[in-house]
Amino acid sequence: xxxxxxxxxxTDDGLDxxxxxxxxxxxxxxxxxxxxxxxxxxxxxxxxxYIVTAFVFLILGGLLAVAMRIQLAWPEARFLDPDRYNQxxxxxxxxxxxxxxxxxxxxxxxxxxxxxxxxxxIAFPRLNAFSYWIILIGGLLxxxxxALDAAPDVGWFAYVPLSGPEYGPGKRADIWAQMIxxxxxxxxxxxxxxxxxxxxxxxxxxxxxxxxxxxxxxLVMAFIVIMAMPAIMFASSTLILDRLVETQFYNPAEGGDAxxxxxVFWFFGHPEVYIIFxxxxxxxxxxxxxxxxxxxxxxxxLVMAFIxxxxLAFGLWVHHMFVVGLPRLxxxxxxxxxxxxxVPAGIQIFCWLATLWLGRPVFTTPLLFVxxxxxxxVIGGLTGVMVASVPFDAQVHDTYFVVAHFHYVLVGGxxxxxxxxxxxxxxxxxxxxxxxxxxxxxxxxIFLGFNLTFFPMHILGLQGMPRRVYTYQPELPWAGLNLxxxxxxxxxxxxxxxxxxxxxxxxxxxxxxxxxxxxAGTLEWATASPPPAYxxxxxxxxxxxxxxxxxxxxxxxxxxxxxxxxxxxxxSVVEALPEARESSPRDSIWPFWAAIATSLMLIxxxxxxxxxxxxxxxxxxxxxxxxxxxxxxxDTS
Amino acid sequence: MMPGKVLRGGxxxxxxxxxxxxxxxxxxxxxxxxxxxxxxxxxxxVAAALDDLRLMPTGIxxxxxxxxxxxxxxxETSAYDLSQGKRLYSWFGCANCHGDGRGGAGPSLLDGWxxxxxxxxxxxxxxxxxxxxxxxxxxxxxxxxxxxxLAGYVRTMGAYSASLAAPxxxxxxxxxxxxxxxxxxxxxxxxxxxxxxxxxPPS
Ligand code: HEM
Ligand SMILES: [Cu+2]
Numbered sequence: 001x002x003x004x005x006x007x008x009x010x011t012d013d014g015l016d017x018x019x020x021x022x023x024x025x026x027x028x029x030x031x032x033x034x035x036x037x038x039x040x041x042x043x044x045x046x047x048x049x050y051i052v053t054a055f056v057f058l059i060l061g062g063l064l065a066v067a068m069r070i071q072l073a074w075p076e077a078r079f080l081d082p083d084r085y086n087q088x089x090x091x092x093x094x095x096x097x098x099x100x101x102x103x104x105x106x107x108x109x110x111x112x113x114x115x116x117x118x119x120x121x122i123a124f125p126r127l128n129a130f131s132y133w134i135i136l137i138g139g140l141l142x143x144x145x146x147a148l149d150a151a152p153d154v155g156w157f158a159y160v161p162l163s164g165p166e167y168g169p170g171k172r173a174d175i176w177a178q179m180i181x182x183x184x185x186x187x188x189x190x191x192x193x194x195x196x197x198x199x200x201x202x203x204x205x206x207x208x209x210x211x212x213x214x215x216x217x218x219l220v221m222a223f224i225v226i227m228a229m230p231a232i233m234f235a236s237s238t239l240i241l242d243r244l245v246e247t248q249f250y251n252p253a254e255g256g257d258a259x260x261x262x263x264v265f266w267f268f269g270h271p272e273v274y275i276i277f278x279x280x281x282x283x284x285x286x287x288x289x290x291x292x293x294x295x296x297x298x299x300x301x302l303v304m305a306f307i308x309x310x311x312l313a314f315g316l317w318v319h320h321m322f323v324v325g326l327p328r329l330x331x332x333x334x335x336x337x338x339x340x341x342x343v344p345a346g347i348q349i350f351c352w353l354a355t356l357w358l359g360r361p362v363f364t365t366p367l368l369f370v371x372x373x374x375x376x377x378v379i380g381g382l383t384g385v386m387v388a389s390v391p392f393d394a395q396v397h398d399t400y401f402v403v404a405h406f407h408y409v410l411v412g413g414x415x416x417x418x419x420x421x422x423x424x425x426x427x428x429x430x431x432x433x434x435x436x437x438x439x440x441x442x443x444x445x446i447f448l449g450f451n452l453t454f455f456p457m458h459i460l461g462l463q464g465m466p467r468r469v470y471t472y473q474p475e476l477p478w479a480g481l482n483l484x485x486x487x488x489x490x491x492x493x494x495x496x497x498x499x500x501x502x503x504x505x506x507x508x509x510x511x512x513x514x515x516x517x518x519x520a521g522t523l524e525w526a527t528a529s530p531p532p533a534y535x536x537x538x539x540x541x542x543x544x545x546x547x548x549x550x551x552x553x554x555x556x557x558x559x560x561x562x563x564x565x566x567x568x569x570x571x572s573v574v575e576a577l578p579e580a581r582e583s584s585p586r587d588s589i590w591p592f593w594a595a596i597a598t599s600l601m602l603i604x605x606x607x608x609x610x611x612x613x614x615x616x617x618x619x620x621x622x623x624x625x626x627x628x629x630x631x632x633x634x635d636t637s
Numbered sequence: 638m639m640p641g642k643v644l645r646g647g648x649x650x651x652x653x654x655x656x657x658x659x660x661x662x663x664x665x666x667x668x669x670x671x672x673x674x675x676x677x678x679x680x681x682x683v684a685a686a687l688d689d690l691r692l693m694p695t696g697i698x699x700x701x702x703x704x705x706x707x708x709x710x711x712x713e714t715s716a717y718d719l720s721q722g723k724r725l726y727s728w729f730g731c732a733n734c735h736g737d738g739r740g741g742a743g744p745s746l747l748d749g750w751x752x753x754x755x756x757x758x759x760x761x762x763x764x765x766x767x768x769x770x771x772x773x774x775x776x777x778x779x780x781x782x783x784x785x786x787l788a789g790y791v792r793t794m795g796a797y798s799a800s801l802a803a804p805x806x807x808x809x810x811x812x813x814x815x816x817x818x819x820x821x822x823x824x825x826x827x828x829x830x831x832x833x834x835x836x837x838p839p840s
Contacts, residue, residue: 049654052654053654053658056658082677083675083677136654136658139658140658140661140662143658143662144661144662146662147662149675161808164808165804165805165806165807165808165815166720166804166805166806166807166808169716169717169719169720169721169802169804170716170717170720170802171716171801242805242806243805244805244817245818246805246806246811246814246815246818248811250808251806251808251809251811252808253808253809253810253811254810254811258808607801
């Protein structure tokens, strides 16, 4: 160590490319082998894990959806018993929202944001590794409990008193609450990393008005996470306290308040929709621009719309509670605000359409998914405006109309753009192209299957079929549509199967992609596919919004970064003027152990409150390991 | 960088994690299939067998029916049955005489002193057949399943260490610690509660 300090640091000044690459990959690569894989803090490796994990949860949640559709295909079916059905719709909803949609969007951010802003790793990379292990274990907690026939059965928003101590026997609701704790912990960690990466690690010259739209959307998403997650953290913790140690937060007889649950849950729950949707909007903006072969129309209005959505998102939550009997004025206010959010959404849609209109669109698979998104999301938005009005909502609340509405916005607004994004960035992540033919089939089947499955649910809802019922009587006029829906779901599933086959096949043997197969404009395409551990040989200097489009003879680059230790550039918030060279943390196994210790504490606390006391000791030990000073120079210069 | 190498590392890691997770969930499924599922309606033959309490001639203690062991004593270990028992406790008016468990016109159920012994079968017999000095028989008012649920619950209330399956508090006034905090351990009396002499088994 002392010797090291005396030797003059080795910088990339004047090194030629191959020598530079050798040094950089030595400094940045994870050590090989099992422990190396557990210890890595490379944002790309972690993001890839996150994405694969989230898609595994999508498959699991999808299988549950199929099970529900089989049970509902005909009246009085005996495929599932009522208790199982309750567990299944709860596990389906919780998996899709907390283990698939939110994490997969964060995972895309973890992968793309550092590349798009031109830096070498995400901020707080060890926290990033920690967050992955946490969400993985949280997901396992839910699914193992499902396999044990002890999964939560109280719905994905777990209303008290149903989920409370009196009506929620056993550990089911506790498992739900703790699963929430896991996911919110990991989401908060990622959000902080994204904010710091975007604000402080942008490549020199990438001033605020040159940040790619995807990065803007991820930034707004991160802020929503930071402000919404504490509410659900309060909710899940107080629920579990009520259940396990007899606090009285939700007990009206002792001065608690059952309605409080709905407020804190939806204060998080509504913004969560935008946590899922805004990243998707960023993906759409990117894909539309690339395949229209022109810069996005209305960059500034789009950024403003993202930010406005992020702010308005916190003023809508009561529209989920219209039928609990709130003061009239409150209902009117939240009706108005719910309709107001259609304004920024409309601005976004018009900007995308204008870009397509003014450009020369090339209808590749990613763009097809975007078109599918626009159609589906607009329908979901229209039914959204419908249920935002109190008298209408009073009629369709808790019916299949609502199930149809939220699948239109969630699947239409997030899954379609996400699949488009996978087709779009797959070449970057794996170095190989996905198949255009299979992609078109997947899109066609998913789009058709989705609409055939979910559109009739609107009608079922208007005919009065309630959600969350495990069966219905033959006398009711619902059997025909239900059978139709269940058959259509098979079309939808076959589309997903083709997508997964395509992804796996292309991962192994797809056509090599090269660094920039789409001739796109943003920085992630300025490096190899897949990018090396250090992302960029030299940090680029950004002079335009689409750096790769504005210069034909290669990017300008910075020099002077040290290559014998992990180092990156810290820049100013607004103009991205380089401010300092900052070291970036090295690999460490401690985040893994810290996640294990945290999980033991959280899961143990379901069984005894003492787990919190004794469990904090291993956590402290692992954190000490994590932050133990290494005696290396960590200063900035 | 060899693309092949990058790729293999790339697929192997997430797949290993996925496989590991699937294996865990698989093991859990196997364990889960062994478990007693939550039953809303019990099979009539099983119910009939459960009704077959084998009591001592004094009617105080006895042995539960064989089927009770075959079912793995569900009424003492299943959270669902215990919480159903808790509801039956209020629905059938047990609290009118036994209060929140600390007794009233009837004896306390959590002072640690059991007039007819602490076994679940004795408690089930008390509920089903009634007892002298005012405890009514519920045989004709409840199903066998419900009698066992209620008996299991009453035992949890008087247990000295809380089982994991014990119910938690109600959304009511808080008059004593909930069953999952072993109220009997907290409220144990060194002496039996001063009770009118006419209580207990006929001598
Ligand atoms: C693969 C296609 C899908 C199908 C066929 C499907 C089908 C269903 C069905 C049948 C229900 C239950 C309705 C009830 O019994 O009330 C349901 C509920 C739900 N789904 Fe999906 N779903 C799919 C995908 C998704 C996705 C991608 C998401 C979110 C990103 C999602 C989120 C939810 C939520 C939040 C619920 C409510 C759960 C609850 O009531 O607690 N679903 N879905
Ligand atoms: Cu909402």
